[in-house]
Amino acid sequence: MSKIPVKMTVNGRAVDELVEPRLLLVHFLREKLNLTGPHVGCETSHCGACTIDLDGMSVKSCTVFAVQAEGAEITTVEGMANADGSLSALQEGFMQEHGLQCGYCTPGMIMRAHRLLRENANPSDEEIRWELSGNLCRCTGYQNIVKAVRYAADKLNAQQEAAE
C-alpha cells in the first residue's frame, strides 16, 4: 500500500514520517515513534488505555488514523513530566494515592485527567468520575484514581495561589 507523508508535533518534538493511510495513530505512536505509553485494550474505543492529548482534546488514539493527525500537537504520557524532569502533579498523585495497580490503564487515565484539570481546575469527586468514565480500569475500583486526581488538583491549585 502506498505511503503518504504526515507531520505532527509529539511531546514537543517535530515528527515527519511516511505512513500507510490506514495506520492507526496508536500504532504510529507505539511502533514508529516507540512511545509505548498509550496502550491498546480494545478495538471499540471503549477502554481509553490509548488516550492521548491531541490539539487540546482527549482523544482515543486507537480510533484515529495517523494521517488525520496531520499538523496536530500531541502529548502522550511520556510528555507529562515537568520541564525539569520531575513528576507532574498528576503522576505524583497516582503514586501517592495508590491510583494504579497493573498500570495498563494509567497512561490513558493520566492523559484524560490532565485535560480534565485544564478544563475544570477544581472538580468535585462526582465530576471526576463522570469525566473519567471513558477510561476503564479493572484493578483499582476507581476510588483511588479519584483521590489521585483530587491530589493533583489540590496541588496545582495551591501552586497557582502561591504564584498569584
Place this chain on the structure above:
Amino acid sequence: MTDATEMTLEEREATLGGIGCARKRKEDIRFIQGKGNYVDDIKLPGQVFGDFVRSPYAHARVKSIDTAAAKAVPGVLAVLTADDLKPLNLHWMPTLAGDTQAVLADEKVHFQNQEVAFVIGEDRYAVSDGIQAVEVDYEDLPVLVDPKQALAEDAPVLREDVEDKDNVGQGTRRHPNHIFTWDVGDKDAADQAFSGAAVTIKEEIFYQRVHPCPLEPCGCVASMDPVRGELTLYGTFQAPHVVRTVVSLIAGLPEHKIRVIAPDIGGGFGNKVGAYPGYVCATVGTIVLGRPVKWVEGRIDNLSTTAFARDYHMTGELAADSNGRIAAIRVHVLADHGAFNAHAQPSKWPAGLFSIVTGSYDIPSAHIAVDGVYTNKAPGGVAYRCSFRVTEASYLIERMVDVLAQKVGLDKAEIRLRNFVTPEQFPYTSCLDWEYDSGDYPTALNKVLEAVDYKGLLEEQAEKRKRGELMGIGLATFTEIVGAGPSRNCDILGIGMFDSCEIRIHPTGSAIARLGTKSQGQGHETTYAQILATELGIPSDDITVEEGDTDTAPYGLGTYGSRSTPVAGAAAAQAARKIKAKAQKIAAHMLEVGEKDLEWEVDRFKVKGLPEKAATMKEIAFAAYQNLPEGLEPGLEAVNYYDPPNFTYPFGAYLCVVDVDRLTGEVKVRRFYALDDCGTRINPMVIEGQVHGGLTEAFAIAMGQELTFDETGNIQGASFMDYFLPTAVETPVWETDFTVTPSPHHPIGAKGVGESPNVGGVSAFSNAVVDAFAHLGVSHMPMPHTPWRVWKQCQALGIGE
C-alpha cells in the same frame, strides 16, 4: 562494632519500611511515565506478527482450507493450518485438565471464533489482509449450547476425537459429551439428615459464564535463536515456569533451551494462567521463519476464546432444624466446560476447591456431586479472581443461608451467628475434610453490623416497605481457601504447588530477591520487599524484587488463587531466616562472642547485656565477603522452596445496601461495607487497593457480566459494546475495615487477600438485590441483576407500574 546513627528503635523500624507499613509502590514510577514493559511493547529485531483466521461457526466440519491467495498477499510470510502442524504433532496440545485442545482446527471446529489458521506477516496490517484472503469451506453441524441437553441420548457428539474414550483425564465418563463426575462427602449421612429435618430448602442457582477480562489481552513474542537452538518466549504468563515446562513437553525442546519471560502484565485475574493456541503458533512460526513472532489477541478474541470463568448450574439443598441450625447440605453441579476440558485447577480437583461450600458454617454432613460436560463454547473454566471454584461455592452457600433464613423466619445476621464455626473450634475440620487454620467470624460480623447500624437499616427498610419502596440489605460472611497448595493435595501436571524465593545479599548490604510467582498488578515488588525488610533488617528500598524470568528466578507455580503471599511470601520469610542464621554466625565472629550470646533487634545482632556491642545486617553483609569464621563459606545467599503445610483461610463480613427503582429496575448501591481478615497485614494501602478492585469486579459480575450464546452458538456480547465493565460512574464508593487473625502455620501469619473481595462481594450484592424483594416472597433471582431483569421481576410481581 558501633552504631553510626543516633536513631531510636522506632526510627530504625520505620526506616526499614517493613511489614505493616503503607509503603508507596516501587513499580509505580515506571507505569506513571509510560515506561512499563508489557508484551506488546516488545520489539525485537526482525520481529513479525501473527494472528488467527477464526471460525464463524460454533460446530462445523472443516472441508477445506485454501491459503494460496493469502500467501500471495504482500507482506504475508506464512500461513499455518492443522495440516502444517501435524508433522510436528503440534496440531493438538494437552490441557491443564488432562484433555487435549486443538491448536488449529483439525477437521472440525467446536466453538465460534476457534482458531483455524495462523497467518504470519511483516506487520499486523498485512496479517489482517492475509486473514481476509484465507478461504475456508465449512459444513455446519448441529450445535449444543445448553449443558442440560448435553447428556441427552440423541445429543450430537461434539468431541469425535475422544468419542470412544471412557476417561479424558478426570475420571469415568458415561456419555460422549460427559467429561467427569466428581463426588465427595457422605451421601448416606446427608440423605439421613434431610429425611429427618424439620426444614429443608432447595434452590436452582446458576452462576453465569463470565470472563476475567484483564485490560491487557493475552499475547506473546516467540523468538528462536537458530544458532544456539534456544527459544525465548515472552508472554502474559501468570505462571511462567509452568509455561516453560509445558512448552518443553509439547514442543519437545529441552527445558534448558527454553527461556520464558513474563514482562509487566496488565492484569490477569485468572485469564493468563492457561496455555493458548497463540503461544504454540507463535513458537512454531519463529522456528519455521527464524524471526521473532508476536501474537497479541484483540478484545473480541479475548472475550470469546481465552479462558472464561464459572458457568456452573448448581442445585443446592439445605436441611435444618426449626431454629435454623443447619444439619446438612447437598449440592449437584452441572459444569459447562465448553469444547475442550481446559479448566485450570490443581490436577486432582476437577471442581477445584468447590468443597469449601460449607463456608463459614459448622455443617455436620454434606454431599457434593459435579458433572462436567462439553458444549460448543470456548474452553476454559478458570478462577476469575478467586481460588479455584471458591466463588461458586461461596456464592451458593451465602445465597442458600439467606433462603433458609427466609424459610424459618430468621434475620440473616442471626442465622449466620447461629451456624458459624465458633472461634473455639479452630483449627476446625469441616465435614468435607478441610482444616480451617484460624478465624473469628462472630467478631467480624458484629463489627460490621455495629459500624453500619444494622438495626437502624432494618427499621428503615421496614418503613420503606410500608411505603412500597424497595430497599435491600445483603450480607456475606465468607471463608476463602487460598494458598494452593500443599503438595499432598495439589499439583499441576504432577508438579507440586510449592513456591520459592532466592535471596542474595550484596556486600554493601542491599539485596536482590527472586521469586517463582508473577505479579500482574498486585504490587509484589513492594510487598515482598517489606517481608524481607522485616526479616532481614535491610530497608525495603534497598531490596530489588524480580519475578517472571525462568532463567533467573527459582521454579514456582505462579500467581493465581491468592497464593503469592501464602506460598511465595512464606518462602521469602523462610529464605530470609536461613540468611539470618548464617548472619548470626558471622556476627558472633565479628563481635568475638558465642552465637548464643546474640539477640536480634530490628536490623542487627546485639550482644546480650551489652547493647552498644552490635553488628548491623549491613556490616554483616560486608563481612560475609571478607571476614568469615573458619569453615564458613563466603557469600550471603539462600533459597527456599516452600511446600505449605496447609491452605490459608481468609474470611470477611460484607454488607451491602441497595435501593431498587421499581419502575426502571435500576439498582443503586447506596453503601458497601467490607471487613476483611487476611491475617497479618503486610501493606494496608495495597490491601485496601486489592479490596477496592475485587469489590468492583464482584459488582461487575453480580450486576451485569454474562457471556451468552444464541442457539447456533454465536457468542453475544464479546466486546466492550456489550460486556459490562463498570466505569467510575457506576462503581460504588467502598468502605473497608479489618480484623487480624493470623494464620498459625504461615511464617508471618499472612493469609492472602486479593480474591476475598470478589468471593464475598458477589454474594453480598446478589443477596442485597434479592432481599429488596424478599418481603414479596422472592427467594432467588438469577445474576446478573441488570435493570432489564430486575424490571421484569417487578413486572412479574405487579409492582412495576
